[in-house]
Amino acid sequence: MPKTALQFRHNGREAAIFVDGGANLLTALREEVGDQSPKFGCGQGGCGACTVLIDGEPVLSCITLAENVAGKSIETADGLKNGPELHPLQTAFMENFAAQCGYCTPGMLMAAKALLNRNPAPTRVEVVEAISGNICRCTGYEPIINAILAAAARGSERRA
């Protein structure tokens, strides 16, 4: 079966790949683009480990038809850093011990980024809602919630 050519922006760079019919975005990113930051967890949209942003909105890449992203802009956890400098969310995750095994972390980071893009000063309840589709089996969530709130607080200090 012929493959389909697909072009989109990946963390600010042009990506051009070939995908199988019906391929999902997660497979396309990991195997064709070579970005291993989004993780395969359940393959059903139930765990959030594969969360990426399409045009700034969070989606589950494992249940996104790859062809749907033609011409769009994809952001993944791999694109958060700026050279050697970590994104404020990544720094906050480190300082608050928000990662243990780390498997959920890329998805958590992108879910958090989607929240802070639209709502730079979220309440705790809003943070909980923002990561309600992301499962973590290590931390008990509290350190992750604290990290996101800390990143938001640091962001508002910078703006002040």
Added chain:
Amino acid sequence: MPVVVKTFATPAEAAAALSSDRSARFIAGGTLVMRALNEGDVGISTIVRLEERALSQIRTMGARVIIGAGATLTQILRERDLAFLHAPARSIGGPAVRTMATVGGNLFAPSPYGDLTVALLALDATVSVMSGYGARDMALEEFLAGRDRAAGAIVLSVSCDRPPNPGSFRYRKVARVKPKGVSVLSIAASVPAVGGRVSGARIAYGAMAPTAIRAKAAERALEGRTLDEAGVAAAVAAAAEGTSPPTDAIASAWYRREVVGVHLRRLLLGRDG
């Protein structure tokens, strides 16, 4: 296994492609179809899609709201005119699921999913469907009754009247995990009152049958009553009548029948918890 992806500009073309191929499935947000493909569903050999943003408009005409089948749950949550649907929309998934999941797709979500459909059923929504014979409107209840036998049709839009006042439409979803999880059951109730008495009650359940269903016995028992302890007692007693809940990983059929009345009572009395 790779499948053939066919993209069309119009619903009529997509409907024609669907009706000519029994192994073709229509894909919108992907939360149902991609999941099936990832699980290795070999019954799907072709997926049919519409060009982007087709059918995603939300329009209001007076009290009537018309929601394109391709509108997402996130779109609903950003629409002030659809405030009455915010509670059911927010009760589904996390933000990423809501960015993807569409109103049309929710009509096909198998039990115990499909909570938005429960709300739409209580609101007496109309579904506009395109098939090889053209477009036609049907009541959501009729649509759901034939849903699993229907082939080669595409949902264009869902429409309903806005509730006359915020208190006349209520919704609750019962899940085992906070802040949210899959439904043990969900209930939506449209209970407009005339002179303090319920007139034209419509109550719908999710996860109490293979599709969202109306609780007709409870509706009849509520007619002409007041929304207080004594007034709702008969409806609560009849709450499980006519239901055929599933036993699944979330709850047993027995448990769902036992608790549906408890939650109906709390919903009608406006109590939390």
